[in-house]
Amino acid sequence: MTVSTPTNDNSQAQPVRYPVICIDGPSGAGKGTVTWRLAQALGYQLLDSGALYRIVGLKAFEAGLITADASKVIDEMAVLQLTQSLDIAFVPNNESGRVDIIVNDEAVGEQVRNETIGGYASQVAVYPKVRNALLTLQQDMATRSGLVADGRDMGTVVFPNADVKVFLTASAEARAKRRVTQLMEAGQVADFEEILTTIKARDDRDENRTTAPSKPADDALVLDSSMLDANAVYEQIKKHCQNQGVCFNS
Numbered sequence: 513m514t515v516s517t518p519t520n521d522n523s524q525a526q527p528v529r530y531p532v533i534c535i536d537g538p539s540g541a542g543k544g545t546v547t548w549r550l551a552q553a554l555g556y557q558l559l560d561s562g563a564l565y566r567i568v569g570l571k572a573f574e575a576g577l578i579t580a581d582a583s584k585v586i587d588e589m590a591v592l593q594l595t596q597s598l599d600i601a602f603v604p605n606n607e608s609g610r611v612d613i614i615v616n617d618e619a620v621g622e623q624v625r626n627e628t629i630g631g632y633a634s635q636v637a638v639y640p641k642v643r644n645a646l647l648t649l650q651q652d653m654a655t656r657s658g659l660v661a662d663g664r665d666m667g668t669v670v671f672p673n674a675d676v677k678v679f680l681t682a683s684a685e686a687r688a689k690r691r692v693t694q695l696m697e698a699g700q701v702a703d704f705e706e707i708l709t710t711i712k713a714r715d716d717r718d719e720n721r722t723t724a725p726s727k728p729a730d731d732a733l734v735l736d737s738s739m740l741d742a743n744a745v746y747e748q749i750k751k752h753c754q755n756q757g758v759c760f761n762s
C-alpha cells in the first residue's frame with residue numbers, strides 16, 4: 513500500500529503513494545466522527561469533501577443562483593463559473609490539529625455546518641461540471657500525507673484506488689435523531705419530523721443524481737451504524753483498516 517521506495521538511483525524513483533481511507537455515506541451516519549478519530553490515531557490529514565460542496569452551495573445561494581426550496585432551474589455554467597472563481601485552499605492547522613478551509617483568504621468555520629447549507633450543497637452537487645471543478649483539489653490532498661476522506665463519492669470517483677473504503681450508513685430515523693441531539697446540545701431548537709424530512713430529501717437527491725451518486729463502492733465495507741455507538745463504529749472500522757494493512761500505533 514504505502515509505496516515510498518527508498519532508492520539511490522533517482523531515475524528509478526517511484527512517486528510516493530500515501531495511504532487513503534475513504535468514509536462515504538449519508539448525512540448523520542457518523543462519517544465525520546469516525547473520520548476525525550481515524551485521522552488523529554493515524555496522524556493522517558482529513559478531507560471533509562462535503563465542506564467544498566457546502567461552500568459552493570452557500571456562494572451560489574448568495575449569488576441568487578439557487579433558492580432554498582430548490583425550485584429554481586439552475587444554470588450549471590453559472591455555478592461552474594462561480595466555483596472556478598473561488599480560491600479554495602486546505603491549510604493544516606497545527607493548533608487544532610484540523611485542516612482549515614480557506615476561501616478567498618477567509619477561513620470558513622462552522623458556519624457552513626447546518627442543515628440549510630447542507631441542502632444548498634446537495635443542489636449544486638448534482639452538476640458534473642461543478643464536481644469536476646473540485647476533483648483535483650481533493651485528489652491533491654493525497655499527494656502530501658496519508659488521508660482519511662469523508663464524503664459521498666470518495667471511494668467510487670475521487671479515490672477509486674484507495675486502500676480502504678467504508679460506506680457508513682444508518683436508518684434515516686436514527687440519523688435524524690442524532691441531528692436533533694446534536695442541535696439541542698448546541699443550544700438550538702430542533703424538530704425531529706422537520707429534520708427527518710430534510711434528511712430524506714437530501715438522501716434522495718444524493719442517491720439519485722446521475723453523476724457520482726451516493727452509493728457504496730463495489731469493494732467497500734458497508735456498515736450500518738443504526739444500532740452501534742460511535743466507539744463501536746470506530747473499533748469495527750479500525751479492525752477493517754488493519755485487515756487491509758493499515759498500521760495503528762495504539
Ligand SMILES: Nc1ncnc2c1ncn2[C@@H]1O[C@H](COP(=O)(O)OP(=O)(O)O)[C@@H](O)[C@H]1O
Binds near residue numbers: 537542690741745
Ligand atoms: N454511532 C453513533 N451513534 C450515535 N451518535 C453518533 C454516532 N456516530 C456519530 N454520532 C453523533 O451523530 C451526530 C452526527 O455525526 P457526524 O459524524 O457529524 O455524521 P456525518 O458526518 O455522517 O453527517 C454527531 O452529533 C455525532 O456525535
Ligand SMILES: Nc1ccn([C@@H]2O[C@H](COP(=O)(O)OP(=O)(O)O)[C@@H](O)[C@H]2O)c(=O)n1
Binds near residue numbers: 561566718
Ligand atoms: N463527496 C461529496 C461530499 C458531499 N456532497 C454533497 O454535499 C452535501 C453536504 O455533504 P456533507 O458531507 O457536508 O454532509 P453531512 O453528511 O455531514 O450532512 C451532501 O448532501 C452532498 O449533496 C457530495 O455530493 N459529494
